[in-house]
Structure formats: structure tokens, C-alpha cells
Amino acid sequence: MDYFLELFLSGLTRGSIYALIALGYTMVYGIIQLINFAHGEIYMIGAFVALVVSGVLTIYGFSGVSILILAALIAIIYSAAYGYTLEKIAYRPLRGAPRLSPLISAIGMSLFLQNYVLLAQTADFLPFPELVPEFEFMEPIAHIMGSAELIILITSAITMIGLTLLIKYTRIGKAMRATQQDMVMARLTGINVDRVISVTFIIGSVLAAIAGVLVGSYIGQINYFIGFMAGVKAFTAAVLGGIGNIPGAALGGLVLGLAEAMAAGYISSAYEDVFAFGVLVLILILRPSGLLGKAVKQKV
Amino acid sequence: MAENTQKLLEVRELTMDFGGLRAVDSITLEVCTGEIVALIGPNGAGKTTFFNCVTGIYKPTRGEILVHPPEQKTYKINGFKPNRVTAMGLARTFQNIRLFQNMTVLENVMIGRHCRTTTNILGAILRGKNTNRQERETIERSYELLEKVGLVHFADEFAKNLPYGAQRRLEIARAMATDPFLLLLDEPAAGMNPQETKDLDELIVRIKDTENISILLIEHDMKLVMNISERIYVMEYGKKIAHGSPQEIRSNPKVIEAYLGEGGDDA
Amino acid sequence: MAMISYLKSCLIAAIWFVFLTFPLMVVKVNTLKNTVEWRWMNMLWVAIGAFILSAVWRWAMERRARGASQKEQESSDSDKKPSLGERLLEDPKLYRPLLGLVVALALLMPWVSEMYQVTIWVFALIYVVLGLGLNITVGLAGLLDLGYVAFFGVGAYTYAILNTRFGLDFWICLPIGGLTGALVGVLLGFPILRLRGDYLAIVTLGFGSIAKIVYENWEGVFNGARGIEKIARPGFFGMEMDISAATTFTYYLMLVMVVFTIFVTNRLKDSRIGRAWMALREDEIACVAMGVDMARTKLGAYALGAFWAGLVGVIFASQTTYINPASFDFMLSAIVLSMVVLGGMGSIVGVVIAALVLNLLPEYLRAFEDYRMLVFGAVMVLMMLFRPQGLVSNVRKTYTHSKKVHAEEANG
């Protein structure tokens, strides 16, 4: 039973990370129907900036939770800045181009950013400074769930609730929903669509950065390539939930994380990644609209 | 309907739902040999959706679509893929022009010949006698069709560079290249000036008379519709509200109301 | 005044990029050794680089916007002048001597250079054929395949296994490798080819990655991460060849392959099948409504691309005599894709040139080697932005016919 619980919690943890990244994919896809292939790289850059900041601060003698918070903040700012710039350079000029053009541009950007970090920093895995304190009250259940896992679960829950509120109640949230429904109509009613798209990229990047920091301090090491696999899995989660659907992305992330943890725990961990890809392929073939998405017929 | 005519297309109680929206609501319609039939109605009435169901682009929610190709048995084509419907002899044009923009005008028409030719990958690589003959025939026939719609001088131009009216005529030529016995035209006169519309009017009649192709036509231009069609079906909100000869439709109070309520073009 | 605002916006861009790159370009921490390195010079380079690039960027964007409006005007008058590149390709008087020269150089190459050079060229030619194969799938049929490397792997492993376990000869395995690639292509393609373009890209990426993981973990068949070694080089009527002779032989074999691929692609391009691929790429719905069987047509393009990858995979395995899963990484798919994009989707000459340039440049400019993937990424983005038709745009064939001649006479 303990083993199951352990797997369950680790699946939940993993799943909430996927969910955070998946939200970025789904929001962007919902508005401009683009698979933002470079989104995984934004997540990687968030993790890297956090590593650099916390590394520098640790070396200069700071310690404790303050580093974690400062590193997370700076990582968020940087990921947001990268996401914004990415959209402006690589996607905005391609509005209205054939569908594959922005996708190829996105793949190019993904390669570019990976290798930029590789060249500017290093190809090696770098250990992430230990930033998460071991909570004493977690001691009795430490064999099932660590402090880092607790923090991940709580942070992602808060983030997702925040996002839901933002989209439901704020002006920009309403503008985002309107743009998602019908970009042309939204523009006619005076919504600045370009700004909405920028904001969408920024929000997605912020979520990715949070995921990056959490993963960094949870797994304990990162390199320039972590964005690739995380990106594919998060995209799987987004498709699983129904791409374009925000609660769907969260659900998809959790389901995928749980399924993966169970498969790895009870079957074999060598094929863990095959499993995620398998889910992706099956979902796209059998139910492309995902768990929560509605099937839409293309208008002719 | 004359006596020697035969039903080509017979649609019974066709219904198409999009989620909660019933875009087509149990429409029954027939087209016989040698006829030009028009399908009219205000914007959003469900005319294009009806075409999409008949040509296999959507799978209708309910109803029957029966096709009687000349000298063949009857087929029920619900759920057939669009290419099978076309191979059977129903060809269409699109309301929002869908040409192959970056291919030449001639190549656009040649695509229409695809389902009447058989060269496969191996054949295309080896370029045997059969392949060469088919290719030559395809070119000949395509030029012939371009000539019929008056586009020969544009043959090597990219489709996207054509003026609007010419693009509409190219769509017709492309559809005719599939050797149909029934042509479904979705607003062929949209965006045309009066002279172009007049030419189109003649073209459609000529197609019917000389090519032995019957025509089902969606059109908002009432002058064109009244001029050339033998029978008219009127749709509103997915339902059929009237059916009859141009004279009958012109004086039908329901139709007048539907159009006046819309504030659209009158007869 | 315009100049000042122009410079000001470039300056802002420079500052923005200095800010963006600061933590990654200037700071370098090593959390293993607990050291920090501050590379302030990088900041300067970034500032200068960003300033210049942003000036170029602005100019290019303006040109692009102007180009778009110009094209609309141009379309009305049909006789526009072909560019030098187009003239070079169309006029036999110009391209025949050039072609002759290229052929002569290609044939002479192994005799005038060292084996090391020949090896480099063998790999470059392998990329050329991969590029041409993917060009069928992506360029002609518009199916974005991000898992192309999987088929390359299928070919290579087919030969490796058949050769080392069953002792089958290279020449028997060459077609088997190609056909296995095509077969796998058909099996994978069948369920996924009705997916929309961007989903297809992701699913094929998934297949590519799954293939690699399977090679890595299925010890029994693929020998896992250790890979398979001692694969035989191609023989030639039982002739014994040393490494150098075998490499030269493979070089010529690859030349033949390139010519063969070009021949086939060229014939397909302007055939019933090629037109259907292109039409599908342009507009799927219109295409099926004109009677084209989408599933079958797409499957043909996908399988044919896979066939070439499988074929070249065999040659690759025979040239390296050792393969392991690391050779069949997503990066290879990305590299081949960027060649197709750079060359101009659908254009044969463009893809050949792009494949050679992108492969030989890093070999001969060693300093450039580290930046290879960075440049590939940038190439993809820049091509999409500024020259989506590629370096050599794909010229459509025109057909002659008696009626056309009449029409031209009538027009004057």
C-alpha cells in the first residue's frame, strides 16, 4: 500500500509539473493554433536562470529560503522576457502564413535556444543547489512524500487556481477568451489582439518558469536539453486534456503523470518515455479532441 | 419534368447537426437529367452545409442520399469519402474559392483528371507507354476545358494570380475535369460584375446543353437564378420553405417574407 | 530625424538583448566546483551584435513588407523577368556546361584528395539523399515528418542485423533495407496520416523517439546502447577492398544514389502522383473533393520518403561498420529538415545545394562546427520569415499543346 501511495504521490508531483507546462501549450494553441515547439526551451531557460542565480548567491554566502524565492522571481521574469521576444521575432511576422511555416519556425527556435544555452553555459548536467528545506512535520511520512514534493503540489495548485481566476475575472482574461473564440470578431470589438497574444505567451512562460524552478530543485540537476522531453510530455498532456482547453491541460498533466508513475513503478522504467509517446499517438488517433475538448468540424 | 428524364440525385430527409445547431433540417430534394436546379435562401440557411453533406465532406446526422448514375445501379452515398463521391460523378465548386494557389491554372484542371487516370508511383517513375498516353490525354482534355471556360491564355499562370471572376470559372473547369454527370456550384457568381455574371449565365447553360451535365446551383443573384433554373428550392434556418418553378417561387409569400425579413436582394 | 529614431530603436533592442542574455552569457556558474565566472566581454559582444542585427532586421522586415505589396502589383502583368538563379536552371546553354563541370569534379574527387576528404563527402552525399527523400514527404506532399531518422535507423539496423547474424550480403540488403523502411512507413503512416499537419509532426516526432528508445533497450535484437559492430563494407563481385578502396567505392555508390534519387523525384514531380501531392499540400479539402484519395496518396509519399531513408541507412551502416542508437537521434531529423527548408521545399537543386553547404561548411570551417546546430535553428526561422520558398524556388512545369499555340498566335 505504501508503495502504491508513493507512486501515486510521485505521479501527482510529476503530473502537476506537466500540467504547468501544458498550460502554456494549450493557451497558445487555443489562440493562434500553433504548437509552440520552443515552449520546452522556455521552461529550460527558467530552470537555468534559477540555477545561475541561486548558484551565484550560494557562492557569495547567502542561504535559505530567500534564495529560492529570489531565484524563482528572476527566473520568472526572464522566462517571460524570452517568451515575449520569441513570439515577437519568430511567430508574429508569420501570422497568416501557411500553417506549417510558424511550426517550422518554432522548431528552429527550439534548436536555437537549446544550443544557445549549450554554448553560453555547458553541455554537462549541473547540480541544482539544495534550496528546499526539509520540513520537520514531514518526517513521519518522509518515506512516502518529501518536502520538495509537497512544495511542488502546493505551488502548482496555487498557480493553477490563480490562472483560473485571472482568466475568469480580469479584463485581459476576458480578452483572451474572446480572442480564442474568434480572433476577427475580437479585433472588431476593439481588443488589441497582438497584445493579447503577447500576454498569453508571457503567462505561459511564467508557468513554465515555475515548473522549471520546481523541477530543478526536485530532481537536483539540469542541462540544456531538459526542455525537449518535458516539452513533448507536456504537449502530450495538453492533447490528452483536449488542446486549447485550460482545465483539460491540468487534467491531462495529472493523468499522464499518474499513468507514467504507475507504469514505471509496476512495469519497467526503461520504456517510460515510450509510454508517454504511446499515449500521445493513441489519443491523437482515437480521440483527437482529447478528454475535455469538443470535436469541431472544420468549416468548409 | 419531361418524360425521358431520370432522377440523378435523390436526397431524402437530410439532417445535419453541429452540436446543438441543426444546420440542415430534413431536406428532401431531387435533381433529374438535363436540369438546372437552384437552391436559395438567406445567409446561414444551411445551403453550403447541404452541399457538404452530399459531397461527403460532412457525414450527415440523418437522412438518405441516393445517386443514380446514368446506366448504373443506385448507390446510397451517405458516409462515402469525398473522393468516392466525385469518382461516382458528382463534382462541386466552393463558395470561398479553394484553388491550388501555387499551382498553374492548367495543373489545377489536371488534378480534376486524377480520378479518371491510373498512373501509380512506379508508372510515374518508369513513364511507360500507358503513362505517357494518359498524361497526353490529361493535358489535351484540360486545355479543352480551359478553352470552354475561356481561360486558355492563363494556362501557365499561377492560380493565385488570376482575377476573381476567372478563379470562379477555373473552379468550374476543374470540377468538370472529373467527368461528372452532376455539377454542384456554390455561389458561382459571388463577387462577379454584371458582365461576368452574364457570361457565367451562358456558360452554365452551355455546360448543361453540350456536356450533358445537370446542375445544382446555390446562388444569391436572383436574376441569374430566375433566368436559368427550371426548379428552385428555398431554405431558411435549415428547413425547406418552398419548392417550385421560378414563377411560383417569385410569388410565394413565405419566400418573400424570408428575403424581406433578411433585407437581402429581391427578385 | 528618421535616422535618429531608427538608431534609437536599434539601441533599445541592443539593451533588451543585453538584459536577456545577461544571466546566461555573462555569468557562468559551476555548481559542482562552486565557482563563478563573470564574462563582461560577452556583454559587449552581445550589445554590438544585437545593435547591428537589429538594424539588419529592421531593414529586412521593411523589405519584406514592401515585397508583399509589390507582389500584388506584379501579379497583374504576367511577363516578369526571371532571376539569375531561375535563368541558370532554365537555359540549357547556361546549365549544361555547369552541370558538366560538376559531374567531372564529382567523378575526379576521390583521385585527387585523401581518404579523409572522401569520407566527408560520402557523409555529405548521404545527407543529400536523405534531404531529397525527405523532400518528397515534406517538400512535395507537405507532410511534416519529424521522425524521418527512424526510417534511416530501420535501414541501418536491418543491414546490421542481417549482415552480422545471418551473413547476408550488402547488395541483397540494400533493397531489403529500403523496402523495410517503406514497409515500416506504411504501417506507421496508415493510422496517422489523416491527422492534421501539426499533429502529424508531433506524432512522427514521437515515432522517431520511440524508435530510438527501442533500439536502446531491446538488447536481444538491437544489442542495446552498445550497438552493433563489425558490419561488412560493400563488396564488389567478390573483390577484396581495403578501407580506402571501399570508401572510394561507397563514394561512387552514393553518387549513383544521388543521381537515381534526383531522377526519380524529377519524374514524380510532374506526374499524376506528384501533382496530387502538391494539391494535397495546397488544400486538402479541395483536393479530396476533386477525387484524390487522400489516405493512399499521402501513404505513397510517406512510404517513398521512408524507402530512401532505409536505402541510405544500409549504406550508412556499411560505411561506418558500427552503429548505435545515438546515431539515430532527433537532431538528425532536424538537420535534414533544415536542409529541405533551406533548399526550398520541393526544389531538387535547392535541396542538393543546401545539403552540401550545411554539411561541408562545418567540416571545412572547424571554428563553425560548434555553432552548427545553432545556425541550423536560425536558418529555419530566417527562411520561414524571409524566404519561405527556399533558396531555389520550385518552378512549375508548363505544358504545350496545339490549342495554346493558336491562342498565342491570336494574341499577337
Ligand SMILES: Nc1ncnc2c1ncn2[C@@H]1O[C@H](COP(=O)(O)OP(=O)(O)OP(=O)(O)O)[C@@H](O)[C@H]1O
Ligand atoms: N463546421 C461547422 N461547425 C459548426 N457550425 C457550422 C459549421 N458549418 C456551418 N455551420 C453553421 O451552420 C449554419 C448554416 O451554414 P451554411 O454555411 O450552410 O449556410 P449557407 O446557407 O451556405 O449561408 P451563406 O449564404 O452565407 O453561404 C450556419 O449557422 C453556420 O454557422
Ligand SMILES: [Mg+2]
Ligand atoms: Mg454558403
